[in-house]
Amino acid sequence: MSVKYTEDHEWVSIDGDVATFGITDHAQEQLGELVFVELPDVGSQVEKGGEAAVVESVKAASDVYAPVSGEVTETNEALSSEPTKVNEEPETGGWLVKIKMSDQSELDGMLDADAYSKLIG
């Protein structure tokens, strides 16, 4: 299992052909306390770079883009009643979506933890 990061401030944890993703600690800090999380339907197809979820703070709604293409196999149901889990545990319990990847080469070029830390300075 390895964790990669995107320039859109998402983390992606890879286990075989399943990618679990969420937003980074830096991203949740920028957004502020979340009040609502909208997740895709299980079984739906997502495209890398396409809208996969929406996270909303008091002030604004922000799109979360799919870091990889594939089929949504599971979403984090707990977030519907407890959206602040994303703020409290962004890179563990606050995960958003699991995707069965259709093209693992999409992982090439993602950032490792060091490169991501440099990106956010």
Added chain:
Amino acid sequence: MTESTENTLLKTPLNDLHVSLGGRMVEFAGYSMPVQYPSGIVTEHNHTREKAGLYDVSHMGQAWLKGENHEHVSSELEKLVPGDIAALAPGRTRYTQFTNQDGGILDDLMVTRLASSSEDGILYLVVNASRKTEDYQLMSDNLDSSIKLEKIEDRALLALQGPSSEKVVAGLCDGIEETAFMSSQTMMIGGIECWVSRSGYTGEDGFEISVKADEATALAEKLLAHEDVMACGLGARDSLRLEAGLCLYENDIDETTSPIEAGLIWSISKRRRAEGGFPGAARVQSEIANGVSRKRVGIKPDGRAPARAGTEITGVDGAVIGTLTSGGFGPSIEGPISMGYVPTEYSEAGTKLNLLVRGKALPATVTALPFIPNNFKR
């Protein structure tokens, strides 16, 4: 925010304090303003409802309007607003709007008649930051040349809002307990001369305090020194006013909406309704007599998803009937809330509607405003 725009933004006298407190600075009406501090919007909002929040509203326009006496200055200002300025007693504050010839709203403002008889004929105005240039031009163009408009550019404006506000100010000055809601007076707070109006934009008791720019930081620090006071940003100010059902200019009221459609008829006295004499009086009087075809209402989504300004409103049959003018999440409501204009036949509290959010029709219910009861000083 890029560095080039950052450099062109205006800064309030409290700018250094915002930065030192960790304020997240954003552009608002040409000013660099804190949208929140590290505690976050929800915490700042709740703190204001429970104790007290301190807000910098120095970007708003402060001005004097000076005439020979109250009758003179009030009759002139009444040429531009439907509010009853003539009936304003010394030391009292009133909310009104600048209207256009079509009965739309050019801005909303607070008007205070100065308390002392030696200052008779002087009104103190507070207008929106985004509209101050237009408002000042409107008054220069339309008021008699014997009326003097003086912009006040050497003062900051702070808002202390929340149930602890009186206690906090009482620790720094004498006599605050006796001041009434929508009254205004000059007071020494912690040794600093302030113009204090018991009013606000949150639905809570509180004060708007005008202070010389070079004493603003010292005053803010004295207020923040009280354990009940938290520095709060524009984010919490917006969620508080939305819960309180208050209009934000350019969102909920604008040049197309009349004061009657906006539900502001309470701000127009019987005399002004009957006499008219303000721009667009014909429309306003006709709407009072015959009713309006659309009204501003509170709309509460039935689910958890917030619906933002610009969201289309449909009837349960799917036909588009209006647009949300404000919308977000109410931390005290612990749920999404919004406002918008709907045809009068849909304006009854309890009416079912749909809101089109990201292509989905989300059920919602027309709800009486304010969403939470006002907590003003009686």
